[in-house]
Amino acid sequence: MIIYTKDKRNNLRVFNNRPEVKQDFAVCKGLDFLHEDLSVRLIGWNELLKILGVKKIFLYEMEIHSNISKVLHYYQNQGIVESTPITLPGDQPNLPGFRHLYLKDKLTAKRQNESIPYNDCLYRNLYSYSYLALLDIDEVMPIQHNNWSQLMDVEEHESLKEKNYSRASYNVHETHWP
Numbered sequence: 001m002i003i004y005t006k007d008k009r010n011n012l013r014v015f016n017n018r019p020e021v022k023q024d025f026a027v028c029k030g031l032d033f034l035h036e037d038l039s040v041r042l043i044g045w046n047e048l049l050k051i052l053g054v055k056k057i058f059l060y061e062m063e064i065h066s067n068i069s070k071v072l073h074y075y076q077n078q079g080i081v082e083s084t085p086i087t088l089p090g091d092q093p094n095l096p097g098f099r100h101l102y103l104k105d106k107l108t109a110k111r112q113n114e115s116i117p118y119n120d121c122l123y124r125n126l127y128s129y130s131y132l133a134l135l136d137i138d139e140v141m142p143i144q145h146n147n148w149s150q151l152m153d154v155e156e157h158e159s160l161k162e163k164n165y166s167r168a169s170y171n172v173h174e175t176h177w178p
Helices: 039-051 066-078 098-105 107-125 148-162
Strands: 002-004 011-013 023-033 054-064 081-085 129-134
Touching (some): 023 148, 098 107, 107 129
């Protein structure tokens, strides 16, 4: 399907790739680790997410260490990771290295730009997964359940008792462990 705008020279191709059956969970994360070799941490995070029931990890790649690239390639071949290279919109810098420094220096710009890949992940996968989690690579859940499906079964049941309608999203507050 092609959607035409007022100016008929512009068009936007829309794909409707709805699967017959939704998967339970996917995770969305942007990566900007130019100088940090977090490859070992990323391996542990990917493996733990798989154990907790995540079917796919969607990563948006700005600038990453070469060892992280190797890890991503391995998990892409396994089918658990889908990595998408991204750039900054508009007049923001996109030269390698300079873009990383720009985002490190401009925290507000970094936070504003994070919403772009997260919205892309949401809208591309809205009909493919029941839940999409936005996580950092030092974040995992659940605490009191064996997997995310068990956690969400309990949370949905509890939220329906409070108000009898389903929720569009859930927010989990950060907890620090000793």
